[in-house]
Structures are given as structure tokens and as C-alpha cells.
Amino acid sequence: MIMNELLWFAICFIVLALCLLVRLIKGPSVADRAVAADSIDILSDMALILFALYSGRSVFLDIALITALLGFIGSTIVARYLEGKL
Amino acid sequence: MRIIIDAFIVLSLFFAFAGVVGMLRMPDAFCRMQSSTNIATLGVLGVIIAGILYAAFYLQDGAMAVKLALMGIFYIITNPIAGHAICRGAYKHGVRPDKKMVVDKYGEDMVEEE
Numbered sequence: 546m547i548m549n550e551l552l553w554f555a556i557c558f559i560v561l562a563l564c565l566l567v568r569l570i571k572g573p574s575v576a577d578r579a580v581a582a583d584s585i586d587i588l589s590d591m592a593l594i595l596f597a598l599y600s601g602r603s604v605f606l607d608i609a610l611i612t613a614l615l616g617f618i619g620s621t622i623v624a625r626y627l628e629g630k631l
Numbered sequence: 632m633r634i635i636i637d638a639f640i641v642l643s644l645f646f647a648f649a650g651v652v653g654m655l656r657m658p659d660a661f662c663r664m665q666s667s668t669n670i671a672t673l674g675v676l677g678v679i680i681a682g683i684l685y686a687a688f689y690l691q692d693g694a695m696a697v698k699l700a701l702m703g704i705f706y707i708i709t710n711p712i713a714g715h716a717i718c719r720g721a722y723k724h725g726v727r728p729d730k731k732m733v734v735d736k737y738g739e740d741m742v743e744e745e
Contacts, residue, residue, distance in 0.1 A: 551640075567655060583713065583717075584651075590675075591643070591674065591678045594678055598695075613709075614705075617709045621712070628720040628723050629723060
């Protein structure tokens with residue numbers, strides 16, 4: 546099986562997302578953790594897009610779209626909760 | 632064409648790397664938020680443009696290209712909204728910037744409202 550370079554780029558994005566786990570674990574405030582989780586979501590989305598391009602199936606694109614939607618809704622709900630209006 | 636696609640992805644990877652380093656190294660919660668938008672805008676747009684080019688020229692799949700463009704528009708619209716909401720929520724929750732900050736107009740406005 547020939548490794549395309551898209552797979553290597555996707556692996557690089559996953560490694561960056563794993564580096565953000567440090568901030569997710571030791572972040573001093575709640576906002577840091579929420580922002581780090583949102584960024585991990587976005588980075589794994591990009592890896593999913595690259596894997597969809599590599600494999601040629603558009604199912605992974607649907608998964609990436611729904612993950613982006615859920616990440617936006619989640620971070621907005623966390624923000625509303627921090628504001629005290631929920 | 633392959634070189635252009637790789638250049639876009641490498642550019643996006645560079646911006647994502649800069650955002651991750653900023654998120655790990657910045658001293659302050661608000662500085663870290665500002666650095667995370669770097670990932671969300673420029674990092675996403677490079678991958679989206681490269682994906683549109685790849686899907687249009689190599690895979691010959693129009694539906695995938697349209698779906699990728701839809702994802703790009705969605706990211707551009709929703710990321711500033713989420714960033715703004717989470718920044719305001721963090722300020723109202725009690726997270727304060729560093730001691731070295733000199734101008735705090737939002738705090739003055741909140742005091743005036745009360």
C-alpha cells in the first residue's frame with residue numbers, strides 16, 4: 546500500500562492535536578479548557594478532510610461537517626453557561 | 632498542480648503549528664484564545680482550498696468540492712461567533728488578564744452598567 550503524502554499531513558495534524566491535550570489537562574481556567582477542546586475538534590476535522598481526500602469517499606466529509614457543527618454548538622453552550630444565563 | 636496543493640497544505644500546517652505553540656506558551660487566558668483563532672481561520676482555509684483543488688482536478692468529484700466549500704463558509708461564519716461568546720463568558724465568569732494589562736474598557740463599561 547503506497548502512502549500518499551496526504552496521509553502524512555493528516556498524521557501531522559493529529560500530532561498537533563495531541564500536543565493540545567497538555568493544555569486541556571493543565572489549563573488553569575475553564576475557558577482555556579473549552580478553547581483547547583474546540584481547537585482539538587478543528588484539528589481532527591482537518592485530519593478527517595485529508596483522509597477523505599486520500600480515500601476518495603465523501604462519508605468522512607459528512608462526519609467532519611457534523612463534528613464541526615457539534616463543536617460550535619458545544620463551545621457556544623459552554624460560553625452561555627460561563628456567562629451565567631443558562 | 633500537485634505542488635500547489637501541497638503548498639496550501641504546508642501553509643495551513645505552519646499556521647496550525649504556530650497556533651498550537653501559542654496556545655501552549657502564551658501567559659494568559661485571553662492571549663491563548665487569540666492564538667487559537669489562528670488555527671481556526673488560516674489553518675482551516677488552507678486545507679479547504681487544497682481539498683477543493685484536489686477534489687476538482689484529481690478525483691473529478693463535484694459533490695465533494697461543493698461540500699468542502701460549504702464547510703469553509705461554515706467555519707468562516709461560526710468561528711468568530713464562538714470566539715466572541717467564549718471570551719465574553721470567560722470575562723463575566725471572573726477570568727482576568729495579566730497584571731501588565733493597562734486598558735480595560737470592558738470592565739469599566741460593566742461597572743458603569745451596575
